[in-house]
Amino acid sequence: MKAATAEIQKKRFAVNPRLQQFLAFGSLILLVIFFSFASGNFFNFSNIVGILLSTAVIGVLALGVTFVIVTGGIDLSVGTVMTLSAVMTGVFITIWGLPVWVGIIGGLLTGALCGFVSGFTIARLGIPPFIATLAMMMIAKGLALVISGTKPIYFTDDEVFMEISLGSVLGDLIPGFNIPNAVLVFFLAAVIGSLLLARTIVGRYNFAIGSNEEATRLSGVNVRKWKIIIYMITGVFTGLAGVLMASRLNSAQPSLGMGYELEAIAAVVIGGTSLNGGKGTIVGTVIGALIMSVLTNGLRIMSVPQEWQTVVVGFVILLAVYADILRRRKA
Amino acid sequence: MRKGWLMMVLALVLVISACGSNNNGNKGSSSSPSASPSAEAKVDGKKMYIPIISKGFQHQFWQAVKAGAEKAAAELNVEITFEGPETESQVDKQLEMLQVGLDKKPSAIGFAALDSQASIPLLKKAQDAGIPIIAFDSGVESNIPVTTVATNNAVAAAMAADKMGTLIGGEGEIAVIAHDQTSRTGIDRRDGFVNRIKEKYPNVKIVDIQYAGGDHLKSTDAAKAIMQAYPNLKGIFGTNEGSAIGVINAVAETKKEGKIIVIGFDSGKAQIDAVKNGLMAGAVSQNPVGIGYETVRAAVAAAKGQDVDPVIDSGFVWYDKTNIDNEDVKAVLYE
Numbered sequence: 001m002k003a004a005t006a007e008i009q010k011k012r013f014a015v016n017p018r019l020q021q022f023l024a025f026g027s028l029i030l031l032v033i034f035f036s037f038a039s040g041n042f043f044n045f046s047n048i049v050g051i052l053l054s055t056a057v058i059g060v061l062a063l064g065v066t067f068v069i070v071t072g073g074i075d076l077s078v079g080t081v082m083t084l085s086a087v088m089t090g091v092f093i094t095i096w097g098l099p100v101w102v103g104i105i106g107g108l109l110t111g112a113l114c115g116f117v118s119g120f121t122i123a124r125l126g127i128p129p130f131i132a133t134l135a136m137m138m139i140a141k142g143l144a145l146v147i148s149g150t151k152p153i154y155f156t157d158d159e160v161f162m163e164i165s166l167g168s169v170l171g172d173l174i175p176g177f178n179i180p181n182a183v184l185v186f187f188l189a190a191v192i193g194s195l196l197l198a199r200t201i202v203g204r205y206n207f208a209i210g211s212n213e214e215a216t217r218l219s220g221v222n223v224r225k226w227k228i229i230i231y232m233i234t235g236v237f238t239g240l241a242g243v244l245m246a247s248r249l250n251s252a253q254p255s256l257g258m259g260y261e262l263e264a265i266a267a268v269v270i271g272g273t274s275l276n277g278g279k280g281t282i283v284g285t286v287i288g289a290l291i292m293s294v295l296t297n298g299l300r301i302m303s304v305p306q307e308w309q310t311v312v313v314g315f316v317i318l319l320a321v322y323a324d325i326l327r328r329r330k331a
Numbered sequence: 332m333r334k335g336w337l338m339m340v341l342a343l344v345l346v347i348s349a350c351g352s353n354n355n356g357n358k359g360s361s362s363s364p365s366a367s368p369s370a371e372a373k374v375d376g377k378k379m380y381i382p383i384i385s386k387g388f389q390h391q392f393w394q395a396v397k398a399g400a401e402k403a404a405a406e407l408n409v410e411i412t413f414e415g416p417e418t419e420s421q422v423d424k425q426l427e428m429l430q431v432g433l434d435k436k437p438s439a440i441g442f443a444a445l446d447s448q449a450s451i452p453l454l455k456k457a458q459d460a461g462i463p464i465i466a467f468d469s470g471v472e473s474n475i476p477v478t479t480v481a482t483n484n485a486v487a488a489a490m491a492a493d494k495m496g497t498l499i500g501g502e503g504e505i506a507v508i509a510h511d512q513t514s515r516t517g518i519d520r521r522d523g524f525v526n527r528i529k530e531k532y533p534n535v536k537i538v539d540i541q542y543a544g545g546d547h548l549k550s551t552d553a554a555k556a557i558m559q560a561y562p563n564l565k566g567i568f569g570t571n572e573g574s575a576i577g578v579i580n581a582v583a584e585t586k587k588e589g590k591i592i593v594i595g596f597d598s599g600k601a602q603i604d605a606v607k608n609g610l611m612a613g614a615v616s617q618n619p620v621g622i623g624y625e626t627v628r629a630a631v632a633a634a635k636g637q638d639v640d641p642v643i644d645s646g647f648v649w650y651d652k653t654n655i656d657n658e659d660v661k662a663v664l665y666e
Contacts, residue, residue, distance in 0.1 A: 039560060046585065047559045053584075054552040141417075150389050151666075154600060166584060180584075249547050249580065251601065255389040256546060258418070293552075300556035306512070306542040 024287045035298035056182040059289035061264035064237025072210045072277025073129035077136035083257030084140040085110040085242030090153030090252035108239040115235020119228035148254040165247035194282035210277030270320040382432035383441035385415035395665035399623025422446040439630035443468035463633035467626040469515035480625045480643040482617040487647040488523030502534035503565035510545035510571040520570040550577020566592035598664040613651030618663040621645040
């Protein structure tokens, strides 16, 4: 039974996400070509690095959200949990004076803990993911403000901390190749996420739950346990995004974060992951996040007014999801 | 069984969120959170109660306004509460706060309208009940408030424009990162800056104005994109704390320190540090402590039936490396 479902799953994923990925990747390339012709200042090393850097935070968030969306769930709390993780990192490093690595782990654990609470309320208490994570969004936002005393926490005592985002290990190895660490972390996280989703048991159960939760449960999988684990994975990625953001701004800003969850979800959807659950890829999410930031950056370089930038992004989301629906009808 | 659990958790969430909002609401209050302050005031018959409804409470700016209001409250021996919505777009939440404030039958109300049109019906109610309204931060477009305590943002931004024009030598390309295109402060600061440049500096061209909601990260990316699009850019003006910090970050990340003149608005630790270490040429700061202080003073005077000036200018200062340690400048800056 288990093997059979897995087999069916495999067949379904073999065709669809590939095509969507190709579509998404194609649009990304088209966008890059378009903006390169539209403005002479778009396609050069420093701007491409700038785009990658601006993708890092939303990108890591989107990686995490991909996991829960594949289960057919949603996580609305990632924006503010990211902020809470950043604040906790600040508390560990600046207020308690602990070493940087402890602060980073503290940030990741904060994310994981929030993920655990969301997962527990969803899997054990049966609260719908939308509501449970909406509540977590508010709880995390409130806690971030309470813990920080509504003031930003700065990391001025520690130059090392800023290096996490803005230093360049690659630049030290290869002179001139100054890609900030945040970008490196983003891609490493994507590789890890991709392996988790495509090559491990967590990933396999993740797809199974998303396709048919009841069948998965009947085939003897402890669905509740795995759901909690999946929300915790999302939490760890969220915590990582928090650390990256704090490091880039050299401060934990307790009032930021609201709205980031929607951008992350948009990136996931553009990347071809279905909100109905059961299918999606990490590569798609990476491309989705890149499409979002290439669009924003390109439109800005062309000096398109902000109001219109938002309209354009909205249309791109519609197009991406519609392409997905068309493809599914054919299949 | 399952339903029971659900109800329990729901109840818990409700309790937690209730606690949360209580905390927020009473943060600025010097009174005990449970007892209704107005009732208290009525009991001993002498302590006035003045709710201050601001546009926010998270930003350092509003915390400084609150500090000023509390200072005046302590000096004049009145009770105040200080609250504001979470973001500056939550007009409805703010009106709710105003309504609750009115229901407590206060001696006067301090109010910084997010949307002055939307608040007029409630303000009329206050007027009918004989409760004087003190507008602060940005004006209410109506004659109901007895006075308005505010910085003239357009004049302050024009000063930033003068500094920018002088520092870049009266010619070249500059850009603006603004915090939003709909609020009064956003519009006044942008227009004040743009108009002065157009009037006085014909050779200075404003090549782009981008809005990033005062979000540090988004402002950083916006500023970087502009710098990318206009390689000859000589200066950027950030219209509030978050925007200005974004511009500083962008300049630092692209290693263009000294090549791009950065001028900011408001204060906060990051801007103060940037001015001290030369990343930022300088900034205009409102006097938030003064705004809070003057608001409460005017409210008390109005409640006692004394005359108050229709406009109270809380002033602004230009700060840069040369004067940042002066006592009078330090007094208006907040970390």
